[in-house]
Amino acid sequence: MSWLNVKHAMSLAPWLRVPLMWPEPGLEDVEIAQTPQVWARTFAEAWWEDFATEKPLPGEVDLLTNILVMYADRAPGISPGSDVFLHIPHPRVDPLMVLVDLVEIAAEDREIELRNLTHADASDAIELPMVEKFDSPHLGTGLRALRYYQDEDSNEVHAGLRYAWRYEKGTEAVNVLIVLSHPDPARIIRAFDDLDEFARTIRISPDEEVDTWNLS
Template identity: 70%
Template sequence: MSWLNVKHAMNLSPWIRIPLMWPEPGLEDVAEAQTPESWARYFAEGLWEDFASEKPAAGEVDLLTDILTMYAVRAPAAFPDFEVFLHLPHPREIPLPAYVDLVEIEEGEDRETALRALTHADASYSIEPPIVEAITSPYLGSGLRVLRYYQDEDSNEVHVGLRYAWRYEKGTEAADILIILADPDAGRILRAIDDVDEFARTVRISPDEEADAWQSP
């Protein structure tokens, strides 16, 4: 069996991975991996250090800590068991979550049908026809990227959805890879799209025997 490898995405700026458990398994002795609050403080301070030419105003480090804590607690619940990454190119921006996971292939479902369904390429609820484009990954080959506008059922706001999907097939193993983003701010998605493309192209499938060492440098 193979597994989803997000090691390289974890080290990709401007992305931050949210642990799915606290303390994070394997990092029980690492202070910032103990709680959402300690994780958020670590990254809030680190992000502002990365922007050394811009000194944070009073309270801005605490504000970013609170924002990251909120995302660490709430974001994983949107798509349980998905890996969660935050796109945060500047400490004054609002994080944009990206969700990544493997999806089991339904018996008899062909690749094109599955990828279009996963990306909502033919969604009837879209406000206008989705923008469906091919995207190539050096590890997963050809996939789909779909950008669509839709009305959120709870808020009635117009949201922008961005999804990527690939099919992985090797020997007797097969799975679909899905990446999901959504935001009410179209500009936020469009400004991030180049970074999201780069992020998506780092995701890969690795043999199960490498799993024990997947967090190694």
């Protein structure tokens, strides 16, 4: 079975991939890949150096470090099997967590399954979800659905965005899914261009490319 390749997103600012194991497999001799604390501190310093036009105020590097550690600790249990990425356009902006996963085909009808995966017909939506076809250079035409819903715990209005494709090549067939949500709908709206660009980097790659990807 082939695997998800989100290689380009690793170097596509403003994205940061969150490791799911420590030390990272294949990177046991790389210092940054040993612990969440080292990984988070390294990227917090780099984010301030590379993505901010101003110097951090006292404590801001520590704050971003702690935020990244929190995500690194949570990532393995959020959606087992999913790749986890953070959208961080500026070190003072709340990271937007994005999950990317392969999902086994459960429905023969492609359109029905893509609508199910994107929650295009979700009953919890406050208004009709905004559903559009979404073209990927690697995965073909899929669906993108944005919906607003009321959180059960806080009663606040959240936004959820999902992308889904059915990938078929030869004897292989699988669904590809991107999932994200945020309690501030404007946070997702502002990131739309980056999210679409990120979605178009995703592709299916042969298993033999795995080691090359991990070490790049």
